[in-house]
Amino acid sequence: MKKNIQVLAYLIVFVTLLISGIVLVFNTTQPIEKISFMRQIASAVFDSSGQRFAHQIALITLLLSSLLGMVLLRSARICQILHLFAHNVNNPTLLGVFIAIACIPSLLLRTTTLPLFIIIGAVVGSGLFVFMFTRLIQAKITYLGQIGIISLFIFFFVVLGMFYTPTYPTVIDFVYSLSHYEVIFLGDSSRLASGQILFETVKNYYGILVPSFLAAIQYDMGYFFDFGQYIKIVQFSQLLFLALALINFYLWKPNNFIFLLFTVLFVACYHLSTNNIAMHIIFPNHSGLRYLGFPIAILFLLLSRTFSLSRTALLLGFVSGYLILLNPETAICIVVGYIVFFLSRLPAKPIYYLFIIVSLFISSLLLAIISFIGIFFVIFNYYPIPANLWDFLGISVDAAQNGYIGLPLYFDIVMFTIGFHSLWTVARLSLRWSYAFFSVRDSHKLAIAVILLVWFAYYMNRPDPLGLLGYLFLYTFLVADFFNLRFIQRFRKKGAFFLFSRPHIALLSFIFIPFISVNCVTTLALHKRSLLSNIQAEENTSPLGGILLPKALTPILEMKAHFLRQQTEKVLTLSLYNGFISILSKQYMPLPYSNVDTVVKGEKEHQQLSSYILAYHPKRIVFDALSDYEQHVLEKTEMPFASDYAVFYQSVTRLLVNQYHLVGEQAGWVVWEQN
DSSP states (O other): OHHHHHHHHHHHHHHHHHHHHHHHHHHOSSOOBOOOSSOOOOSSOOOOHHHHHHHHHHHHHHHHHHHHHHHHTTOHHHHHHHHHHHHHOOHHHHHHHHHHHHHHHHHHTTOOOHHHHHHHHHHHHHHHHHHHHHHHHHTTSOHHHHHHHHHHHHHHHTGGGGGSOOBOOSHHHHHHHHHHHIIIIIHHHHHHHTTOOBTTTBOOSSOSHHHHHHHHHHHHHTOOOOHHHHHHHHHHHHHHHHHHHHHHHHHHSTTOHHHHHHHIIIIIIHHHHTOOTTSSTTSOOSHHHHTTHHHHHHHHHHHGGGSOHHHHHHHHHHHHHHHHHHOHHHHHHHHHHHHHHHHHTOSSSOHHHHHHHHHHHHHHHHHHHHHHHHHHHHHHSSOOOOSSHHHHHHHHHHHHHHOSSOOOOBOOHHHHHHHHHHHHHHHHHHHHHHHSOOOHHHHHHHHHHHHHHHHHHHHHHOOOGGGOHHHHHHHHHHHGGGOOTHHHHHHHHHOGGGGGTSHHHHHIIIIIHHHHHHHHHHHHHHHHHHHHHHHHHTTTEEEETTEEEETTTHHHHHHHHHHHHHOOSOEEEEOTTHHHHHHHHTOOOOSSOSSHHHHOOHHHHHHHHHHHHHHHOOSEEEEEOOOHHHHHHHTTSSSOHHHHHHHHHHHHHHHHTTTEEEEEEETTEEEEEEO
């Protein structure tokens, strides 16, 4: 029966991929990008609704096919056919089918897989050698020695970057970084700490827990973080993510040094090899912070394995409440996974018992949100509840489903493998659940696979390498069983053909070990580049706000901030450097934006901004008076910062010309004053 279930699971995956692939082809408005091994950043944004719809069809097909499979397994005739198929199809054949399916997209798109096989051939030998060597020395490494080696990797990959001073050698790097950091929590936490009201002038759809926590610290201490400290917080979140991930992996597969080493290389190296937005590693992205909910959710799921189901429901419900506040888009996936976990633990219970468990889960979730509201009220003296709760929830759910604006889909062998294996895991475990009693570990694995598949919606909408961290973390639990270390000895006896004898060995040898090798090399190169860029930048930069900026820009920003601090009446700042200037001057905009010129685009948004301004009726509105140095630098970039800002200035001032008049340039500002 075990082999029958595996074969039927393969058939379910094939049907799911076939149907969703057809839907994808007929609903994609632009051609899918060509294949690129482990790396691809789409150059243009476009409507990704067809890609998201294909993902939804895949989930529905998987559900219906699994239910049909549960029924078919009850038929003796069907079981005989499956048994005959399983008896005549060996593992190398299944591997060949997988490789064929993996190559179909590239062939249909008239692309070549030659670079893929060239890179695989170049790195697979070295990857296997390192893997085998590590296995041979494992017996001679003490427990403390193993911890020391893993700690050394973490220090080199993550902690080392925290010793650098964040450096922006050009104005372009600096302006780009502001929109990168402000959108998530930087601007929101500072404005909350300054006394602005959450959900009124501070609107956040990415999660309010981190901004509220940072705002509470600043509000209580009367001390505001500078820009450099915010970057350090982002770096610390990366370290926290990896630390929690390692704890999870150890609980999942304890006393397996090779597996833990694999997880560090698999997750950390990739994350840092994509951490290259400003060409140095000290400009971290928010992946560690955005996906922090995943290791927290899995940790509590694993810690509750000895609890009764009712206690588990209460614990996981409370955790889910705070994860929703942390990041709604990942929390939705986690809640779905938790509910599937409860369902898998109730095969022999009456159906009403499931409703009791789900009721306990939801009650605990609501209790967590209420407790946050109470704590927030004690600190800030008002309740953080939107004026129109239903509209806010609708916008939040839509943001969680769609994420950023879409990007064209491309074929990536790693993501295809993750999706294929996740589909197969859910199908296989669902069929097993209908046939035999589940172990707790099987329920955990099913829940994690479901979380991964639901979260796949984000990749289908925006296939960006920077978003891969969450998938790698979740997928590591599914490949943990691959690390049966006996295959090293079997490899010695059978030779290279052994690599094709089992699908999981082939996946490790030809996909994941090369993946790790490429990312290790990239990470080493980035560290070298980071160190050199810091050394070279020290001569042409000076410190301001906890970071190093170009010497020509520093006095300009200091002059702008000094002007704002001297104002005794209400001033509204609409600048390219909004977030940094606000932190530097401690003057925060009472608008539902932290970085206006990069968020407010188009005539409709400009009219909305003008209505906000008229409601606030500041005495003065100040815009950037860009110096010759700033104009020269900004015009050299492919991103038209200067021209976009000029359009923004013209549009907004045209809408406000009846209420405000131009005064002139003062201290690096173009000043408009109320009539």
